[in-house]
Amino acid sequence: MKELICITCPKGCHLKVDEETFAVTGNSCPRGAVYGANELRSPVRVVTSTVVVEGPARRLPVKTDRPIPKGKMFAVMEEIAKLRVKAPVAVGDILIPNVAGTDGNVVATKNLQ
Amino acid sequence: MTKHELVVIGGGPAGLAAALAAWEQGVRDILILERDKEAGGILNQCIHNGFGLHRFKEELTGPEYAGRFIDLVKQTDIRIRTDTMVLDLTADRILHTVSPQHGYEAIQAGAVILAMGCRERTRGAISIPGARCSGIFTAGAAQRFLNIEGYMVGKRVVILGSGDIGLIMARRMTLEGAKVLACVELMPYSGGLNRNIVQCLHDFDIPLYLSHTVTDIRGRDRLEQVVVSEVDERRNPIPGTEMVFDCDTLLLSVGLLPENELSRQAGIEIDPRTNGPVVWENRETSIPGVFACGNVLHVHDLVDYVSAESESAGAAAAAYLQGIRAEGEEVRLIPGSGVGYTVPQHFHRGVENVEIFFRVRNIYHNAAIRVTDGEKQIARFKREHMAPGEMENVRIPKVLLDRIAGNTLTVEIEEAAQ
Ligand SMILES: Cc1cc2nc3c(=O)[nH]c(=O)nc-3n(C[C@H](O)[C@H](O)[C@H](O)COP(=O)(O)OP(=O)(O)OC[C@H]3O[C@@H](n4cnc5c(N)ncnc54)[C@H](O)[C@@H]3O)c2cc1C
Ligand code: SF4
Numbered sequence: 001m002k003e004l005i006c007i008t009c010p011k012g013c014h015l016k017v018d019e020e021t022f023a024v025t026g027n028s029c030p031r032g033a034v035y036g037a038n039e040l041r042s043p044v045r046v047v048t049s050t051v052v053v054e055g056p057a058r059r060l061p062v063k064t065d066r067p068i069p070k071g072k073m074f075a076v077m078e079e080i081a082k083l084r085v086k087a088p089v090a091v092g093d094i095l096i097p098n099v100a101g102t103d104g105n106v107v108a109t110k111n112l113q
Numbered sequence: 114m115t116k117h118e119l120v121v122i123g124g125g126p127a128g129l130a131a132a133l134a135a136w137e138q139g140v141r142d143i144l145i146l147e148r149d150k151e152a153g154g155i156l157n158q159c160i161h162n163g164f165g166l167h168r169f170k171e172e173l174t175g176p177e178y179a180g181r182f183i184d185l186v187k188q189t190d191i192r193i194r195t196d197t198m199v200l201d202l203t204a205d206r207i208l209h210t211v212s213p214q215h216g217y218e219a220i221q222a223g224a225v226i227l228a229m230g231c232r233e234r235t236r237g238a239i240s241i242p243g244a245r246c247s248g249i250f251t252a253g254a255a256q257r258f259l260n261i262e263g264y265m266v267g268k269r270v271v272i273l274g275s276g277d278i279g280l281i282m283a284r285r286m287t288l289e290g291a292k293v294l295a296c297v298e299l300m301p302y303s304g305g306l307n308r309n310i311v312q313c314l315h316d317f318d319i320p321l322y323l324s325h326t327v328t329d330i331r332g333r334d335r336l337e338q339v340v341v342s343e344v345d346e347r348r349n350p351i352p353g354t355e356m357v358f359d360c361d362t363l364l365l366s367v368g369l370l371p372e373n374e375l376s377r378q379a380g381i382e383i384d385p386r387t388n389g390p391v392v393w394e395n396r397e398t399s400i401p402g403v404f405a406c407g408n409v410l411h412v413h414d415l416v417d418y419v420s421a422e423s424e425s426a427g428a429a430a431a432a433y434l435q436g437i438r439a440e441g442e443e444v445r446l447i448p449g450s451g452v453g454y455t456v457p458q459h460f461h462r463g464v465e466n467v468e469i470f471f472r473v474r475n476i477y478h479n480a481a482i483r484v485t486d487g488e489k490q491i492a493r494f495k496r497e498h499m500a501p502g503e504m505e506n507v508r509i510p511k512v513l514l515d516r517i518a519g520n521t522l523t524v525e526i527e528e529a530a531q
Contacts, residue, residue: 005307
């Protein structure tokens with residue numbers, strides 16, 4: 001049994017996950033069961049950061065539009081660091097598709113006029 | 114002097130939600146005053162995700178959450194005046210403001226909503242010994258530098274305090290290439306959310322030292338070393354436990370303080386427990402027609418609760434402007450054993466129901482929240498887990514409120530029997 005804390009929501013349930021069957025106990029909702037099993041098989045995280053703006057505003061906040069493999073977080077950060085954007089950008093605009101070979105996209109989280 | 118029906122001080126999530134609720138209740142002349150260049154408040158620098166799970170049933174980043182409310186405000190005739198600082202508020206609801214556009218201006222408001230948020234405790238507020246060198250920042254200031262201005266404040270970092278902002282910054286600076294050596298917490302438990310300990314510290318193998326504190330700061334111009342010691346149960350450093358960290362940056366995440374200079378100037382009664390105004394169940398302060406919500410009232414960890422609280426304050430301000438007055442005898446809420454404070458601090462007898470927000474003083478497992486009227490138990494709520502870092506709330510329905518005979522209601526924690 002592996003003990004984990006669910007990070008899916010602020011409640012932070014204490015989960016127990018069976019290493020062979022990936023059965024989860026201790027979760028207060030179904031999302032905890034999905035998280036617990038994934039965390040043992042292939043953990044994933046959403047990455048958020050900012051990118052350089054060419055113009056008066058200095059930074060534009062961005063995120064991956066879905067959780068990407070935990071081991072790829074720094075590779076994703078490297079690609080984000082290379083990016084330069086210009087106005088206009090709208091919330092949800094895809095700035096880097098399939099970032100670092102994951103199936104996640106880097107999207108804007110703020111409007112830039 | 115210009116006149117407006119409703120003036121909201123602060124354009125963060127609290128001010129935006131309160132203004133929208135007042136608009137929905139029919140108030141048409143609403144002005145939001147915000148000292149920053151844009152609305153959104155602290156959320157603009159909180160680029161991480163974790164906002165809005167209750168509210169929107171999806172996980173948003175801070176700017177996205179603020180953006181949704183700003184979009185809703187844009188669909189109304191609510192005006193947001195940015196770059197405008199409120200300098201003074203009087204008991205008869207006159208606001209003195211300055212802005213580059215309008216210069217000095219006095220505004221008479223029919224009703225006022227206080228939504229100024231909070232600010233961080235600094236080194237002075239907790240008196241850390243040692244050298245006065247550069248390289249010491251509050252975690253929120255470092256967050257603003259990095260996420261808004263685009264500057265990294267250092268390369269080798271120690272964080273004092275395990276509040277959420279410190280934890281979030283540990284991850285953020287690590288991802289940007291800094292080395293975070295340690296997170297140091299005075300208390301035997303963390304003040305942050307469990308999920309942030311996991312995804313901000315464990316994910317990056319950053320050690321968390323509980324029951325430890327910074328006992329010396331060394332450096333000539335820039336910070337060079339911090340000394341960390343273990344503390345005993347009375348929080349006194351234990352000699353011989355010193356660890357020295359070579360670092361150029363110390364981030365302080367040692368708590369937030371509601372920003373109530375304006376409230377004090379107006380003569381609003383402040384609760385020493387929350388450092389925010391004393392309010393009724395409708396978030397009205399001791400001055401009629403002045404309401405308070407969000408972090409200026411008490412420090413919230415979840416913005417969803419800020420929005421909900423602010424909507425009731427906005428609706429109450431609208432009712433006030435329509436001439437409706439909350440009436441009834443006063444019933445005071447008393448924080449009993451294990452409870453740090455309550456919001457509201459009092460309510461009117463006869464109200465529909467009362468939702469009480471509070472923080473516990475300790476970590477509890479399988480405990481219960483008891484609400485009592487003298488010796489008589491009015492309600493009891495079981496909780497598997499409670500911690501000071503997580504705001505609690507209970508709702509007392511009218512049927513139970515009607516059983517209260519006295520003028521006080523006590524909220525206390527009943528610990529599990531061993
Ligand atoms: C760093 C950090 C991380 C957080 N992380 C999370 C999270 O992951 N999930 C979550 O749900 N919640 C999180 N929170 C909590 C949530 O963001 C806050 O509770 C919420 O933003 C508070 O809203 P507010 O409107 O009360 O205050 P604020 O957002 O601080 O807004 C107050 C506004 O009032 C303005 N103001 C103040 N004084 C004046 C004046 N005199 N004149 C004019 N304007 C004035 C300020 O400029 C500011 O814009 C976090 C908070 C912080 C600080
Ligand atoms: S199991 Fe469900 S309720 Fe518990 S932390 Fe995970 S998502 Fe939240």
